[in-house]
Amino acid sequence: MGTDDIIKIENLNFSYSNSETGKTTEVLRNINLNVRRGEFVAVLGHNGSGKSTLAKLMNAILTPTSGRVLADGIDTADEDRLFDIRSRVGMVFQNPDNQIVTTIVEEDVAFAPENMGVPPAEIRKRVDYALKTVGMYEFRRSEPHHLSGGQKQRVAIAGVLAMMPDVIVLDEPTAMLDPSGRREIINTVSRLNREEGMTVILITHYMDEAVRADRVVVISDGQIVRDASPREVFSQVDELKKIGLDVPQATELAYLLSKDGFDIKTDVLNAEECTSEIERLMTQARK
Amino acid sequence: MITDITIGQFFPAESVIHRLDPRTKILLVLVYVVVVFFVKSFVGYMVLALFVISCCAMARVPVRFILRGLKPIMFFILITALFNLFLTSGGVIIFHWWIFTITDEGLRFAVFMVLRLLFLIMGTSLLTLTTSPILLTDGMERLLSPFGKIGVPAHEISMMMTIALRFIPTLLEETDKIIKAQSARGADFDSGNLVRRAKAMVPILIPLFISSFRRADELATAMECRCYRGGKNRTRLNKLEYGRRDAFAWLIFAVFTAAVFATNFLFAF
Structure with missing residues (x-):
């Protein structure tokens, strides 16, 4: 077991420069954020607020321009430990179609442990556990394109679970789903947190999804503007409306x-x- | 049209042939293709037919199902037959009219060519019909891996095939969506000559290409997030293992091959 804070972000700044115009765009400014083990944190922000960038900084897809991000105590700028970081911080993306790699559900869930060199018998155990946890066990021999959007996204979550990560970061996992698919995913995610004790970071712009979290972090214009319980955050309707968010x-x-x-x-x-x-x-x- | 093609399609069933190791099946098919070209008599083709039909029976794949898959390529088989029929010289002329001449050699060649193509396609489609795509690519990867030393990227080839298979239905669905979207904007795909119709495909292909690149980019990120780093140190959920039945399959095949070669010596017809 590492530190108590599974994700630790210190004085993070992130900007990128456009190679054509040479202009530098600041995406995130002076971010400080700690996520404890077992916590369910929702990150709220409208489009272009920098919330997806923040997610990508958590498992070293992107590295900070300045400041640092520690995942289970490992600096994400440390390239030698890239796979340690990625196996600890699982990531689920928006489009389920673009993160399923193989043609059979259980083979796809096995993808990450296979990459990590886990022995076959252990892979089988992990695959069965992951599929049962997201309630997709009976579909283990199905082909992904026969599943609904919500089911595909649950397979994607199982694929990440099979890595046995310490934290799962979900980057707008419901943005492409219909209402019933959205409900499926949010129920799965909050059950993961409650029953399996999984640390969850849910990036979203749907307010009602953030309600289930222990803590809501509101990002606007690349900065954290609120970091409190859902009740506190949502009671300030005027403030949220000012930064273009709904309640x-x-x-x-x-x-x-x-x-x-x-x-x-x-x-x-x-x-x-x-x-x-x-x-x-x-x-x-x-x- | 797309659904008519049974070549490359998987026919799920429980059978001995389905359970054979994919490596065995791939190698057997390769040898089978060579053997087909060695058949030189009608009796030999009868042995071949007997073999293929009993394989279908063992695989529980209806012969009808395979024959239906031949329909789209019937045209090519016919053309090949006609070329052989009219353009083979030598032998006794049995028919002559204007510039068309048919000799007994030509007739024999044409019939053999048709039979050869038919059996080639039937035999090879039996491989894909009885082997799931994932096992097929697995088998290929394992068979190619010894060539890794001379620079054959076995793992990469099989990963590419897996991803391609995975995305065929996704991209078909997307193409359908784009066609509908463009039709709704007044695009016309069904009238005009060939050039016009080909040009009409451009507004379908460009969005499809752009979205494929975006998908590829996202998939690559997702794969990296799941610790993908090529074939190095990779383990597998389902490992391929040779069994007794694989040895048995080779034995049967050896008998069949011997029978085919025997007919070449025993029967001139």
């Missing part, structure tokens, strides 16, 4: 009601909390 529908409703002078709590996160608040208001009004 969950239930929160928005409560917010609008309170703006109209109703005495309602504005830190509700989901439909149930919102309805019970409105019920409370209505019984009060009747009295």
Whole structure:
């Protein structure tokens, strides 16, 4: 076991220069972020906020321009330990089609352990575990193109799980899925965190996905603007709107009601909390 | 049209032939191709037919299924037959009209050529019909790996084939989507002469190419994230292992080959 912070980002800056115009674009500025083992962190930000870049910096696909990123205590700038970093920090991307390598589900899940030189018997155990964890075990002999988007994305998650990583980073895993696929993935991810104790970093621009997290980190314009519990973050509707983000529908409703002078709590996160608040208001009004 | 082609298609079933090691099957097919070219008599072709049909029976692949796959290439077989029929000189002339001459040698050649092509295709498609693509590429990788020393990138070739197979359905789906999108914008793919139709393909191919490159880029990143570093130190989930049945297959094949060569000496017809 390494350090308590599985991901440690210190004074990170990241910029890239366009080779044609020679202009330098700053993507991330002065980022400090620690993620503890077992935590479920959601990173929120709209398009172009730099949140995907942040994800890629966590497993050394990109390296910082200045500052440093430590994955389980290993500096991601250390090229000799690239595979140690990548096997500890698993990454799931947006498009499930473009991350499945082979023509049979179980062969694809076996891809990472095969690359790592794990003995065949152990690969079999890991593949079965990973597929059962994401609920795709009965599809192990299927061909990926016969699966739905949500199922394919679950296979992609299993493919990363089979590496036995310390943390899974999901870079907008639901962006290309339909609502039922999105629900599948978010349920899988939060179950992974709750039941398997997996550290999860979920990068998204869907507010209602961030609600399930322990902590929400809001990125705007390459900087961290908020880092708190979902309840705290979403109660500040004005602030979120200013940086171009929405709030969950239930929160928005409560917010609008309170703006109209109703005495309602504005830190509700989901439909149930919102309805019970409105019920409370209505019984009060009747009295 | 695309669904008509059975060559290269996998026919999933439980059979002895399906369970043979892919390496055995690949090598046997290679030798089979050579043997087919050595058949010199009709009796030899009968032995060949018997062999292929009993292989189909053992593999539980209906012969009908293979024959249906021959349809798209029937045209080429016919052309080859006609060329042989009319352009072979020598032998006794059995038919002559204007510039067309058929000799008994020509007739014999034409019939042999058709039979040869038919049996070649039937035999080789039996390989792909009974071997899943993943086992096929695995087998190729293992067979080619001894040539790694002289610079044959066995692992890379098989990885490329795997990825190609994996992306065929994805890209077909995408092509379909692009065709619909372009049709919705008023593109016309079905009228005009050949040049016009070929030109109409450009607005399909360009988006398809661009998206393929993007996919390749994303896939490469995803593979790197899963610790891919080429074939070095790589282990496999399912290891290929030769069994008793592989030795048995070679034995049967040896008998068959001997029978074919025997017919060459015993029968002139």
